[in-house]
Amino acid sequence: MSTKKALIWVLVWMGLAGIFNLGVYFYMGPQKALEFLGGYVIEQSLSIDNLFLFILVFSSFGIKPQHQRRVLNYGIAGAVILRLIFVLLGIKIVSMFHWVLYIFGFVLIISGIKMMINKEENPDFENNKIIKVLGKIIPITDKLEGEKFFVRKNKILYATPLFAILILIEFTDIIFAIDSIPAIFSITLDPRIVYTSNIFAILGLRNMYFVLGKLHEKFEYVKYGVALILAFTGVKLLVEFFEIHIPIGWSLGIIFTVMIGSVIASVLFTSKSHQEQGKEKKIA
Template identity: 45%
Template sequence: MTVHLIMWIVFWVVIAAALFVDLVVMQHHHGKVSIKEASCMVAAWIALAALFGGAVWLTLGQGKALEFFTGYVIEYSLSIDNMFVFIMIFSYFAVPAEHQPKVLIWGILGAVLMRFLFIFIGVQLITKFTFMIYIFGALLIYTAVKMITHDDDSFDPSQNPALKALKKIMPLKDNYHGENFFIKEAGKIFATPLFATVLVIETSDLIFAIDSIPAVLSITHDTFIVYTSNIFAIIGLRSLYFLLAGMAGKFEYLKYGIAAVLVFVGAKMLISHFYHVPTAWSLLVIVLILSAAVLASVLHKKKKNETLN
């Protein structure tokens, strides 16, 4: 049995166990999670990813470990921006707090499956068609520009193509019926707002994957590293959602930091055939950019509060 195969097995065992614990814990809270509790859970997920990265270091070497940590930081930072979109989706559908964990469960499980497919396709494309790295690089820079110029308040879930298609296929109820996705009345099947929410979440994550996977491919083409860094960033999203839902608006410059990261990794892909940026330097630059964005947000918030007082 090869070291890679052993690490794949370890990865799936850890993920399965972690998801089981997360589902039990989150179900116990019924969607009512304080900022302190959410912070502890987010810290636990990050610690778990760090431990796995350490295992990668011991088994596959320092280079692969640096690739894992860099990929993880990129994916986690992008996930933060994605969570703000999820908050707007939940607000649009007025999803009760006790039902939000179930929607996030399906969103995460769908993301785990979709990322595997997208990563496999992405690695194959870059391996067989070297010019794809330029397309991916340009896509990331375009995404960064769109992120900066796009007004978050203009996001409208009702314009989601999948939701429009659902309304044409079957009628949609206006009110919730527990945690049911579908109900039957007078011999007719109706979709509930809960199913519509899951549908919009899943299609949104599909769009997120198109942006985020090329970002990790700028660091490595190793399917194991790309996938594991992606999944470790995804599985803790429920805790991250509850944390950001309680802290929304406190990091107003964060999206500019994330956009800067996308520009950096996009440019890294565009110049990859002429100059290779060491992974350690990439990780340092990304951490510095995100730290600067968070610090600027905190200082701006503090200054604003002092002005009001």
């Protein structure tokens, strides 16, 4: 998929989310509409960092773009089901034990700090524990078999590396959901709003991936914006213990400001660093 086509589809999905949000406004009221918008913005912001990890996974295994699309399609379908389970389970736990929200808040702050201070390193996906465990359950072929997830050789069923990557992507999404679902809980506990805002964000992920695949080197500071958003949502949950409620409007303003600021910083400082590197190469 070309960057232009992917960007158009990203805008289409955002437009559909906006239309749905208008429906929420007219049928459920302005408060629920703000909650949906807040959940959607948080999910989209946090998904950016998750997509960068997808890029690393595919590049590590040398998966071609035409094969990436199939993995992303199945991965998104699995994410839709997993999110429903996480949302229902999470809200059930919170409704029974409200103090769990404060634990979620603490976890989000720690996640944000870790993301902020950890150096950018390429993980060793080929020696990933999940793939090693999968290899003990079912034999995995040494090479890709087109777009197939399974092949049969000598009457023995084998999984292909493409299926192993799909499993890795799904587990990555589970880890991602551990951050994103509690973050939305800082906005609302309405399961309809939490789930629909998640789903609308997820449905545009495949197209967002192909956009970021071309542009991720130019937005290296977005990671820090995502880290700040995680930390902010964690603080928002923790201060509820002291009966301090941060209005949704303020939350949206802070999140928008952080994301726009990180994008502007990426454009300014990344372009300068590239120019300096270019001058050094010319001098050399």
